[in-house]
Amino acid sequence: MITWIKGGELVDPRKGEKKKLDIVIKRGKIEGLLPPGEFNPTNDMDVKIIDASGMIITPGLIDMHVHFREPGEEYKETIATGSQAAATGGFTAVACMPNTSPINDSRSVTEFILERARKANLIRVYPVAAISMGSRSELLTEFGDLKQAGAVAVSDDGRPVTNSELMRRALEYAWFFNLPVISHCQDFDLSNNGVMHEGAISTQLGLQGIPAASEEIMVAREILLAKLTGYPVHIAHVSTEGSVKFIRQAKEEGIPVTAETAPHYFSLDHTAVIGFDTNAKMYPPLREPKDAEAIKRGLSEGVIDVIATDHAPHSEIEKDVEFDKAAFGIIGLETALPLTLALVREGVVDLSTAIAKLSYNPASILSIKGGTLEEGKEADLTIIDLNNEYVIEKDSFKSKSHNSPFIGQKMKGKAMLTMVGGRIVWESDEFNPRS
Amino acid sequence: MDQLSVSDINLILDTADSLMEISSRDIKKVPTLRGKSIVNFFYEPSTRTKASFEMAAKRLSADTLSLSATDSSMVKGETLIDTARNLQAMNPDIIIIRHSSSGAPHLLARYVDSGVINAGDGTHEHPTQALLDLFTIRKKKGRIKGLRVVIIGDIAHSRVARSDIIGLRKMGAEVTISGPPTMIPVDAESLGVKVVLDPAKALKNKDVIMMLRIQLERQKGILFPSLREYSIFFGLNQDLIKVAKKDVIIMHPGPINRGVEITGDLADGPFSVILDQVSNGVAIRMALLYLLIGGSKGDNLD
Numbered sequence: 001m002i003t004w005i006k007g008g009e010l011v012d013p014r015k016g017e018k019k020k021l022d023i024v025i026k027r028g029k030i031e032g033l034l035p036p037g038e039f040n041p042t043n044d045m046d047v048k049i050i051d052a053s054g055m056i057i058t059p060g061l062i063d064m065h066v067h068f069r070e071p072g073e074e075y076k077e078t079i080a081t082g083s084q085a086a087a088t089g090g091f092t093a094v095a096c097m098p099n100t101s102p103i104n105d106s107r108s109v110t111e112f113i114l115e116r117a118r119k120a121n122l123i124r125v126y127p128v129a130a131i132s133m134g135s136r137s138e139l140l141t142e143f144g145d146l147k148q149a150g151a152v153a154v155s156d157d158g159r160p161v162t163n164s165e166l167m168r169r170a171l172e173y174a175w176f177f178n179l180p181v182i183s184h185c186q187d188f189d190l191s192n193n194g195v196m197h198e199g200a201i202s203t204q205l206g207l208q209g210i211p212a213a214s215e216e217i218m219v220a221r222e223i224l225l226a227k228l229t230g231y232p233v234h235i236a237h238v239s240t241e242g243s244v245k246f247i248r249q250a251k252e253e254g255i256p257v258t259a260e261t262a263p264h265y266f267s268l269d270h271t272a273v274i275g276f277d278t279n280a281k282m283y284p285p286l287r288e289p290k291d292a293e294a295i296k297r298g299l300s301e302g303v304i305d306v307i308a309t310d311h312a313p314h315s316e317i318e319k320d321v322e323f324d325k326a327a328f329g330i331i332g333l334e335t336a337l338p339l340t341l342a343l344v345r346e347g348v349v350d351l352s353t354a355i356a357k358l359s360y361n362p363a364s365i366l367s368i369k370g371g372t373l374e375e376g377k378e379a380d381l382t383i384i385d386l387n388n389e390y391v392i393e394k395d396s397f398k399s400k401s402h403n404s405p406f407i408g409q410k411m412k413g414k415a416m417l418t419m420v421g422g423r424i425v426w427e428s429d430e431f432n433p434r435s
Numbered sequence: 436m437d438q439l440s441v442s443d444i445n446l447i448l449d450t451a452d453s454l455m456e457i458s459s460r461d462i463k464k465v466p467t468l469r470g471k472s473i474v475n476f477f478y479e480p481s482t483r484t485k486a487s488f489e490m491a492a493k494r495l496s497a498d499t500l501s502l503s504a505t506d507s508s509m510v511k512g513e514t515l516i517d518t519a520r521n522l523q524a525m526n527p528d529i530i531i532i533r534h535s536s537s538g539a540p541h542l543l544a545r546y547v548d549s550g551v552i553n554a555g556d557g558t559h560e561h562p563t564q565a566l567l568d569l570f571t572i573r574k575k576k577g578r579i580k581g582l583r584v585v586i587i588g589d590i591a592h593s594r595v596a597r598s599d600i601i602g603l604r605k606m607g608a609e610v611t612i613s614g615p616p617t618m619i620p621v622d623a624e625s626l627g628v629k630v631v632l633d634p635a636k637a638l639k640n641k642d643v644i645m646m647l648r649i650q651l652e653r654q655k656g657i658l659f660p661s662l663r664e665y666s667i668f669f670g671l672n673q674d675l676i677k678v679a680k681k682d683v684i685i686m687h688p689g690p691i692n693r694g695v696e697i698t699g700d701l702a703d704g705p706f707s708v709i710l711d712q713v714s715n716g717v718a719i720r721m722a723l724l725y726l727l728i729g730g731s732k733g734d735n736l737d
């Protein structure tokens with residue numbers, strides 16, 4: 001069978017262009033990218049036609065920072081429900097952080113995650129393994145074995161490496177296996193009991209603050225270690241003006257550092273906590289308007305390479321409690337695309353750059369498939385309606401959890417169809433391809 | 436305090452004034468709230484505030500039920516929301532809550548129909564303390580507007596300070612905060628106060644001094660090294676007070692650490708209005724119960 005997607009406009013960040021092209025897909029791969037009118041199937045061909053008129057078609061979106069909670073906390077999310085949420089949000093691939101229970105610090109956990117992903121059979125799920133055993137900052141995990149088992153990166157996300165010597169050795173050792181090292185930057189002593197950003201709002205609400213410096217100290221450390229070793233480091237979920245400044249400076253000096261931010265850091269600020277809304281509680285915390293502005297500048301100037309969600313599902317047990325007792329984290333897979341498209345409308349980044357940060361750039365950092373639409377490559381793609389408007393509803397999430405600060409907010413732009421390896425894994429009710 | 440308007444505050448203080456008289460009667464009880472039920476839900480230990488609310492409720496003839504953390508099922512892992520639903524099932528008129536988490540009364544209020552009074556939440560607010568402080572100042576000074584007030588101590592971790600600042604600013608007083616930099620909250624000026632770290636300078640020309648209790652359990656040798664040193668540099672003593680106005684009043688929410696934040700002779704001396712605060716506290720809480728139950732159900736005080 002052949003799938004023929006016609007009428008859409010292709011946005012391929014690798015080429016940086018927007019062009020009307022038909023896509024012909026055969027055996028899961030892109031067989032041809034043809035100017036409209038050039039593909040003329042004969043009557044004996046079995047062709048499924050998808051009419052993408054008025055839509056854009058992008059490489060399948062890739063989220064390099066999610067928490068799918070399996071193994072261990074399946075009541076919050078499973079690899080199957082997380083994959084469903086990802087597909088709905090337009091994502092064809094995700095990288096799963098290792099802070100599950102048990103922590104992904106061994107081949108058996110990595111293989112278990114891949115097995116679950118195979119069973120879910122929706123999107124590509126790439127495990128990220130821990131840097132240290134149990135993420136305890138003591139012993140390195142077996143990077144080589146984990147890589148062979150299928151891990152695409154290492155990170156002690158959620159429980160950052162406190163030992164600078166260990167972090168240095170991790171950068172060095174990971175290089176041998178071509179494993180990216182992802183750092184969750186948090187000085188635990190400085191942010192210890194904090195539950196929100198330290199500033200005027202934490203002072204007003206009487207909530208313990210997490211100073212921006214708690215993140216920035218570690219960003220500075222990772223940059224210095226990347227400089228010392230010459231090996232790359234990737235900074236997760238950048239949230240402050242100071243972090244953007246350090247990363248910009250490091251890039252100017254040629255230090256091998258890449259960085260990501262999450263949509264909430266450029267869409268919200270610490271005032272979202274007023275009223276003690278636990279869906280505005282995450283690490284790093286929502287910062288000040290000036291930080292959100294700096295994040296946008298960082299995105300527009302290429303200082304921040306990637307937009308990742310840090311999708312962190314929690315149930316009501318963790319969220320419907322006193323603010324200081326509530327768990328950190330929000331879900332993001334089903335809101336990331338419209339929030340990013342808002343930046344395009346604001347003029348912060350152009351469409352191709354926005355899509356690059358959601359596909360091509362994370363694919364290159366992790367050295368995984370996808371991120372571009374080319375003949376001969378896997379047909380991982382997303383069809384997006386840039387003009388679809390809707391309100392985020394609590395009950396509409398495919399994720400098992402609905403801890404989102406965006407509930408009730410108006411969004412514009414939606415994934416209408418998500419395709420992984422030529423197979424449709426999500427199709428909106430509002431999208432009716434004629435076949 | 437954040438939600439109260441100036442006229443709300445004036446109404447509460449005026450009501451307290453008229454109820455003050457009851458406390459001086461031989462039989463200190465009126466039937467105003469007969470048949471009304473009040474739950475005292477203290478999830479954090481408190482002798483004084485709890486006793487003050489109980490006394491206020493009794494003088495108005497309301498039925499009271501007291502729950503504390505140790506005898507409630509909170510210790511058995513019941514969530515605040517579960518507890519709230521259970522309390523709601525008893526259909527009380529008012530729930531008074533004291534809790535160690537900032538914002539806990541907000542959470543409770545979302546799940547109950549009765550009025551909720553915040554008797555202190557975490558390091559957020561302690562509105563009834565602020566109201567009784569305003570009441571005390573107004574009685575002693577005849578006004579609040581234009582007075583110069585200094586608050587000295589651990590401002591960052593004090594719900595009393597936060598509520599007092601909001602109340603005093605609303606009523607037109609000038610507020611200065613003072614203490615070691617480790618105890619001054621970030622962006623303190625956003626609260627509308629002046630920061631003068633050294634108490635010796637901060638006290639200058641002040642009409643009112645509010646001392647805060649040093650929470651021994653809070654500081655782990657990080658906010659300041661020792662009580663001895665604290666008392667030398669930040670404690671109130673006879674020498675320091677000389678720079679304040681001649682008719683200055685000294686306030687303290689209690690309980691006092693004598694010899695730490697304030698010397699014993701000052702606490703008991705002529706400038707001190709610390710015991711007036713305690714009796715005014717009962718009147719303020721009576722006023723609140725009266726206004727909340729007399730008013731529409733579902734009003735909250737925070």
Ligand SMILES: [Zn+2]
Pocket residue numbers: 157158184236237283
């Ligand atoms: Zn993280």
